[in-house]
Amino acid sequence: MPTKHTIAELRSKYLAGSVTPTDVIEEFFKVVKESDGEIHAFLEVYENAREEAKVATLKFKELGESAPPLLGIPIAVKNNILIKGKKATAASRMLENYVATYDATIIERLREAGAILVGATNMDEFAMGSSTENSAFGPTKNPQDTARVPGGSSGGSAAAVAMGAVPVAIGTDTGGSIRQPASYCGLVGYKPTYGAVSRYGLIAMGSSLDQAGPLANSVADAELIHSVMSGLDDRDATTIDDNTYPKVDIKETYTIGIPRHFLKEGIDEGVLQAFETHVADLEKAGHKIVEIELPLFAKGLAAYYVSMPAEVSSNLARFDGMRYGLSESGDDLLAVYENSRAKGFGNEVKRRILLGTYVLSSGYYDAYYGKAEAARVLMREELNQVFTKVDLVLTPSAPTPAFRFGEFADPLSVYKQDIFTVPVNLTGVPAISIPACTVQCDGKTLPVGVQYIAPHAGDLRLFDIGKKVYDSTI
Ligand code: GLN
Numbered sequence: 001m002p003t004k005h006t007i008a009e010l011r012s013k014y015l016a017g018s019v020t021p022t023d024v025i026e027e028f029f030k031v032v033k034e035s036d037g038e039i040h041a042f043l044e045v046y047e048n049a050r051e052e053a054k055v056a057t058l059k060f061k062e063l064g065e066s067a068p069p070l071l072g073i074p075i076a077v078k079n080n081i082l083i084k085g086k087k088a089t090a091a092s093r094m095l096e097n098y099v100a101t102y103d104a105t106i107i108e109r110l111r112e113a114g115a116i117l118v119g120a121t122n123m124d125e126f127a128m129g130s131s132t133e134n135s136a137f138g139p140t141k142n143p144q145d146t147a148r149v150p151g152g153s154s155g156g157s158a159a160a161v162a163m164g165a166v167p168v169a170i171g172t173d174t175g176g177s178i179r180q181p182a183s184y185c186g187l188v189g190y191k192p193t194y195g196a197v198s199r200y201g202l203i204a205m206g207s208s209l210d211q212a213g214p215l216a217n218s219v220a221d222a223e224l225i226h227s228v229m230s231g232l233d234d235r236d237a238t239t240i241d242d243n244t245y246p247k248v249d250i251k252e253t254y255t256i257g258i259p260r261h262f263l264k265e266g267i268d269e270g271v272l273q274a275f276e277t278h279v280a281d282l283e284k285a286g287h288k289i290v291e292i293e294l295p296l297f298a299k300g301l302a303a304y305y306v307s308m309p310a311e312v313s314s315n316l317a318r319f320d321g322m323r324y325g326l327s328e329s330g331d332d333l334l335a336v337y338e339n340s341r342a343k344g345f346g347n348e349v350k351r352r353i354l355l356g357t358y359v360l361s362s363g364y365y366d367a368y369y370g371k372a373e374a375a376r377v378l379m380r381e382e383l384n385q386v387f388t389k390v391d392l393v394l395t396p397s398a399p400t401p402a403f404r405f406g407e408f409a410d411p412l413s414v415y416k417q418d419i420f421t422v423p424v425n426l427t428g429v430p431a432i433s434i435p436a437c438t439v440q441c442d443g444k445t446l447p448v449g450v451q452y453i454a455p456h457a458g459d460l461r462l463f464d465i466g467k468k469v470y471d472s473t474i
Contacts, residue, residue: 004474005167007073007221014060014072021060021072021116025053028074028118031165040140041150041159043079044087045119052116059114069224071114076160076169079120080127081212082201083107090203091135092125094344095325104201105236106170106212106229113228121156121169125346126316127177127205129153130417131403134348139405142184145444148402151181157215158185168216168225172202174209175304176398176421179433182215183397183449186435188466189215190222191421193457194428195240197226198233206311209425218474219434219466226459240457248458254465256282256452257292257390266416268400274437274448275396282394282469292386292393296379300423303379305415306359306372307426312349313356319344351411380427387455392465395420397433397449401441420451430454432462434470 013019029045036042056072063071077083080090082100084107089095103111110117124134132140132155142150143163150159154171158181161169171178173191182189190213197212204210214225233239258279263272283289321327321340328339345353359368386393398417408414424431433449440446454461 004217005164006216006218007070007167007224008218010073010167014067015064021053021056022050024072025049025074025116025118028165031163032119035143035163036165038141038146039143039159039163040138041121041156041163041165042076042119043089043091043122043137043156046086046117049074049116049118056114056116068112068114070110070228073115073168074118074166075110075115076119076121076157076166077107077117078123078154078157078169078171080123080172080203081107081170082203083117083120086120088203089120089137090126091123091137092344092346092349093136093326094319095203096136098325100201102201105198105233107201109229110170118166119160121154121160123156124153125349126203126312127153127172127174128312128348128352130176130180130414132156133405134346136346142402144185144446145402145442147442148404148446149184151184151398151402153177154215155181158182158187158189161185161187161215161217168214168221170212170225171215172205172210172212173425174205175308175425176418178213178215179421179431179449179451180398180417182433183435183447184402186447187215187217188219188222188435188470189213189433189449190226190462191424191431192226192230193240193430193459194425195238196230196242196430196457196459198236198239200233200235204315206308207315208311209308211425219432219463219471222432222466223463242457245457248455248461250461250464251391253286253288254391254461255288255290255389257290257386257393259292259294259297259393259395261293261295262298262395266399266419267396270439270441271396271398271400271448274439275450278436278450279394285469290390292390294382294386294393296375296382297423299375300379300426301415301419303372303375304418304422304426305355306368307376309352309356310360310369311356312352313360316345316349316353348411376426379423383427383429384455392461393453395451395453397421397451401439401446401448424451424453429456430459430462432466434466
């Protein structure tokens with residue numbers, strides 16, 4: 001399979017009969033065999049995909065144009081999403097041998113649409129990180145430059161698409177984990193409006209922030225995958241019915257707001273240049289660029305690193321050595337908990353559980369957790385105000401291109417990679433990262449992405465601008 005396959009291309013080849021799902025799945029196994037020893041995008045590949053491909057090949061012959069939209073399309077899935085009968089490890093020792101007993105809602109929907117699930121992708125442990133260096137099973141390398149990280153936490157999903165194994169992979173995004181790896185690997189990465197996609201069957205990180213979405217080679221593919229996965233679900237009470245929101249309209253040209261005050265410190269020169277080139281191209285294409293102020297947005301990182309660990313500490317309390325996964329013996333019940341959690345969790349996960357427990361503890365709750373949650377409300381109001389004046393907000397997706405392994409020794413420098421992405425999760429709005437440009441680093445060409453942010457439930461507007469500025473160029 002050549003590196004840049006889209007679902008649309010595969011489908012038209014299937015329809016023409018020039019390629020079959022079996023050919024594509026065999027090619028997938030070949031690419032993995034040739035490249036994944038070095039890249040390590042996958043924690044597991046699913047042999048049963050071969051059988052499914054045979055069935056899909058026959059079905060395609062029978063159904064032709066009326067075949068379901070993803071029939072015979074190979075899709076890789078981040079390993080914190082439950083697939084019945086397969087391991088769901090969240091790249092943690094804690095869940096190393098945990099086998100899912102049911103399908104996540106999004107998995108059910110992908111299957112119904114005919115997708116072939118081909119493997120589980122690597123990630124930062126429990127989705128905490130920006131590089132996949134926090135995986136308990138070893139990092140993933142960036143296919144563009146193997147001395148560099150693919151981003152994270154959905155780094156395995158990004159690498160799987162970037163190395164040409166699959167046209168699309170599913171990731172999760174709590175603070176940027178789809179958009180940042182997409183930016184590092186030259187892909188489209190989309191984080192839906194909070195509640196647009198069911199979280200049933202996702203291993204929770206921050207329940208008020210988590211959403212699942214695609215990493216793909218085109219905006220049209222991301223839109224297709226989203227249309228299959230999204231919608232109300234009785235099993236996740238936070239899912240929303242799109243129709244209850246005022247429609248966010250699609251326009252010929254948009255008014256796009258840029259928070260330039262937010263683009264001053266700690267941003268790589270190459271990223272800034274790529275961003276400004278993109279802005280100039282938008283103006284040439286007839287879009288209107290206006291400067292906006294988002295002072296609270298710029299403080300999102302501080303609020304995120306209080307709210308998110310608070311939710312992490314609560315969500316991960318269930319991994320106690322009794323109910324799920326790893327269980328270490330001990331003299332009494334408390335020792336079982338302590339030994340299991342000490343051995344099962346890596347350092348970053350422990351750090352966040354400690355932080356979260358602290359900010360929720362009596363005496364500190366109001367000072368930290370309460371304040372961060374209040375800041376989220378104000379950020380939402382600030383953003384709503386801005387969206388009365390502009391249709392979309394544009395920022396870089398990340399402050400740097402893909403960084404080198406071990407480049408950041410302290411956690412804070414890594415957290416700063418999330419500066420543009422976390423405010424989006426804190427406010428629940430949708431955003432998409434699209435490849436904008438490339439920069440030269442150490443003789444390698446590295447991709448740089450830009451992030452478009454739309455108002456609440458304005459997902460279609462993101463797909464529209466993405467297709468205008470990106471799909472038309474590929
Ligand atoms: N890099 C961010 C973090 O470490 C985002 C993680 C995510 O979106 N899952 O929290």
